[in-house]
């Protein structure tokens with residue numbers, strides 16, 4: 001099976017001058033294409049650090065990270081930007097939409113930063129609208145974020161994450177701000193996307209949410225403490 | 233191209249989000265650009281006026297004027313006030329300078345304040361003894377009759393030509409030609425009237441301004457014969473006697489490049505004949521013109537710099553706001569970075585916002601600047617009606633101010649615009665770089 005992402009002995013230290021925080025102490029993980037993984041663990045165990053490295057927002061202090069066949073661990077800042085733009089889709093707990101943009105414009109933002117900056121064509125717009133429909137936002141393309149409910153905003157964020165057809169979808173507590181009914185809708189959407197072959201890595205500390213993933217990874221003190229497959 | 237357009241669109245969108253703030257920030261640049269253009273326009277206007285005044289004297293002329301030497305205190309001690317003070321250019325000087333190769337023609341002048349009378353009408357006038365050349369030299373226009381002719385001079389005729397105003401004061405609506413007026417104790421027949429012309433300004437220190445309105449022109453030979461060289465001036469308790477042969481000699485020179493050598497020759501010649509005292513000056517309009525041009529440059533640099541300071545202040549205002557904007561939009565920057573924006577993308581986004589801000593301010597400033605002559609006209613009108621009302625002649629400064637029209641220096645428009653854009657770049661680059669250098673993870677965590 002093709003690997004979407006592979007981490008080998010990944011280390012992340014934060015040098016705070018007086019002492020060094022070892023946020024990740026050697027994490028080795030494989031994410032086959034089409035995987036759906038929930039990362040769990042206590043606060044401070046290194047979940048966010050791991051997700052940031054997976055999302056190419058940061059470089060590891062040691063080890064390798066291969067994403068879609070490309071070694072990402074030593075790229076420079078511009079290259080990392082390209083990786084984030086082309087191969088990664090982020091979904092955040094707090095949606096992180098741009099307030100002054102409409103739904104459609106928010107979904108278009110990743111297109112602004114495509115390599116070589118090709119102009120946004122009407123085909124691109126059509127694709128954005130299609131992705132919006134795909135996540136269930138068909139009629140609200142010209143609304144602004146404040147006019148939408150939390151669940152709808154998160155759908156916009158998911159559409160935005162999908163628009164450049166990423167290798168891997170990263171979600172940090174995507175339902176943390178949502179009520180349980182909306183949470184179910186979003187998780188159902190994730191299920192569908194995974195069903196279509198999307199690779200999803202999601203950080204959560206809710207077991208019921210984690211249970212929806214194909215497998216669960218437990219972090220503790222910067223290492224993978226255990227792995228489980230639900231149900232089981 | 234379309235990319236730049238899109239970036240600009242993006243910038244506009246962000247700026248329009250805070251219309252009031254953007255507008256206020258822009259004001260600094262608006263006024264900066266406006267004052268650059270206005271200052272330069274006023275500077276240009278003032279120097280153009282100065283150059284025009286100099287040119288009125290004739291670029292190919294050299295002017296020798298008599299000046300009263302400072303009274304020596306040593307000789308004044310015991311002697312009575314009745315001592316005759318003889319000074320100035322001599323009749324012999326005329327011939328000396330007339331014979332220089334490069335001199336094509338000369339116009340000597342002898343002038344004297346005197347009372348003119350006709351019947352019961354009296355007027356204090358300036359008698360100007362001169363030759364036929366005086367008319368074209370001073371761009372006077374004949375209204376009726378003739379001007380002073382060569383023949384008048386050859387024959388020492390007792391004729392005079394009146395300035396329009398003098399004719400009006402002495403004769404009312406009567407035709408003065410052929411009639412007689414009395415100047416001092418001599419009778420003169422009026423042979424012509426010249427149109428009123430605007431007063432000339434004082435130029436170069438030695439040439440006082442001339443108000444042609446109260447002139448009476450007579451043949452200079454007649455002047456010398458009848459009126460003579462001696463002037464008795466009465467003051468309270470004493471009187472002084474002065475002896476002046478020639479008040480001024482204007483020499484026309486063959487071409488512009490001969491002006492300076494000719495002036496040199498004139499200076500040398502006069503130095504020979506006036507060894508005793510320095511009682512004359514040689515004024516060269518062309519030299520004054522050069523000075524005026526230098527002054528124009530200095531004017532432009534000084535005024536422009538002062539105005540540029542306000543532009544810089546505007547730039548600092550922009551920088552201040554952009555720094556605040558970057559802090560305020562840290563989260564947005566984090567989002568964009570997470571979605572693939574490179575540092576350079578963030579830099580160009582914020583830099584574009586600053587440049588759009590300062591550039592728009594620049595355009596508005598230019599439009600305001602174009603209205604400078606209008607605004608200045610209003611100020612002039614206000615000053616004239618409020619402050620100078622009643623004051624007959626407002627003094628040299630006042631006339632300089634009221635008669636001056638600002639002239640937009642067209643080169644100042646692209647200059648000011650370029651400067652405002654440059655201000656945007658200079659003061660925008662730091663906030664933009666600061667935005668780009670934010671750590672994406674930190675930025676995303678920012679509240």
Ligand SMILES: Nc1ncnc2c1ncn2[C@@H]1O[C@H](COP(=O)(O)OP(=O)(O)O)[C@@H](O)[C@H]1O
Nearest residue numbers: 014021023041042043044045046047048049050
């Ligand atoms: N930027 C940072 N500077 C210093 N220490 C950090 C930084 N980010 C995370 N850490 C530390 O690394 C450890 C792991 O943090 P994190 O990945 O945020 O854990 P989690 O998301 O599981 O709560 C913690 O001890 C945290 O204090």
Ligand SMILES: [Mg+2]
Nearest residue numbers: 044047048049
């Ligand atoms: Mg965390």
